[in-house]
Amino acid sequence: MLLDVKNLSVHYYTLSGVVRAVENVSFHINESEWLTFVGESGSGKSTVAHGIMNLVPSPGKIVGGHVIFDGKNLVTMKNEELKKIRGKEISMVFQDPMTSLDPLRKVGDQIVEVMVEHGVEPEEAKKNAKELLKSVNIPPDRLTYYPHQLSGGQRQRIIISMAMAFRPKLLIADEPTTALDVLVQDSIMDLLDEMKSQGTSIFLITHDISLAVERSDKIGIMYAGKLMEYGDVDAIIENPLHPYTSALFASTPDLWSDKKIYAIPGYPPDLREPPSGCRFHPRCQVFKERKDLKGICNVKEPKMIEAEPGHFVACHLYGDENGNSA
Numbered sequence: 001m002l003l004d005v006k007n008l009s010v011h012y013y014t015l016s017g018v019v020r021a022v023e024n025v026s027f028h029i030n031e032s033e034w035l036t037f038v039g040e041s042g043s044g045k046s047t048v049a050h051g052i053m054n055l056v057p058s059p060g061k062i063v064g065g066h067v068i069f070d071g072k073n074l075v076t077m078k079n080e081e082l083k084k085i086r087g088k089e090i091s092m093v094f095q096d097p098m099t100s101l102d103p104l105r106k107v108g109d110q111i112v113e114v115m116v117e118h119g120v121e122p123e124e125a126k127k128n129a130k131e132l133l134k135s136v137n138i139p140p141d142r143l144t145y146y147p148h149q150l151s152g153g154q155r156q157r158i159i160i161s162m163a164m165a166f167r168p169k170l171l172i173a174d175e176p177t178t179a180l181d182v183l184v185q186d187s188i189m190d191l192l193d194e195m196k197s198q199g200t201s202i203f204l205i206t207h208d209i210s211l212a213v214e215r216s217d218k219i220g221i222m223y224a225g226k227l228m229e230y231g232d233v234d235a236i237i238e239n240p241l242h243p244y245t246s247a248l249f250a251s252t253p254d255l256w257s258d259k260k261i262y263a264i265p266g267y268p269p270d271l272r273e274p275p276s277g278c279r280f281h282p283r284c285q286v287f288k289e290r291k292d293l294k295g296i297c298n299v300k301e302p303k304m305i306e307a308e309p310g311h312f313v314a315c316h317l318y319g320d321e322n323g324n325s326a
């Protein structure tokens, strides 16, 4: 196992209250495995990613759990040691690519700088930078360009090439293809696939469920700071267990069918005061229809159980009343 996230909780201490952005989230990623998290905006996906890197921005704080990467707990690790791991063993492509490149400096200088920071000789770094650009199908002369002289897709490919530079064990890509057209999106997914085939594990975050399904080995479904369901992608697509997962899939447009798109009633909750019990219960159709679930879903927090091998779900419809697997 490469990454083991156990009961990770991250809160943001804002002036208007404590935002419980990620609560008791557990999952793992094996070597050369691709896990994708999907979920509505604000469900805590980016916060999980920042939590893994132990880079939660202020006023956020990891308040519980651990992140074991290659046998070491990143939550308790000293900053000096973390710095050596970040960018080298774990790379992250952040959600907003424009914030990852300095608009005032040539992209080549920026790539070289990252390499030199990690101990590569400047001459060697220049050579490597050319190779890197070629590897993502960008002519090497673009090294002398400023970020604004490149297209959005080229910029994103350069950022990914920087993330690939040290052949990290884990690549975290937070919405790397938002705002890019489908062809460019495909080429970026191909790049991630290629990295995976060379041994890198991928943790992708996306809104696009079809994208998640196409490439991943495992998927995780986040809702209001909780991981609702997680496991083998085929098992979840064929047999979604959580009512939220089913609702999310039903609300996804399908080009090939003319079925009506379902809209999940209500809104995601305010994470300063999340609902008691299961955070999805106020919007859950099953809870609404089944009187026997009153006093359970709205009171007790469901535990994540392994409903079938490799398929985990946090919902009172599965397992016994103690949250143990059936």
Ligand SMILES: Nc1ncnc2c1ncn2[C@@H]1O[C@H](COP(=O)(O)OP(=O)(O)OP(=O)(O)O)[C@@H](O)[C@H]1O
Pocket (backbone or CB within 6 Å): 012, 014, 019, 021, 039, 040, 041, 042, 043, 044, 045, 046, 047, 048, 057, 058, 059, 060, 095, 271
């Ligand atoms: N810096 C911050 N300060 C306060 N609250 C924050 C901060 N960053 C995120 N949050 C809150 O934490 C929750 C989770 O946010 P996060 O950015 O992780 O969601 P997300 O799933 O990545 O959303 P999106 O799909 O829009 O990127 C949200 O309720 C958000 O308002």
Ligand SMILES: [Mg+2]
Pocket (backbone or CB within 6 Å): 045, 046, 047, 095, 174
């Ligand atoms: Mg995000």
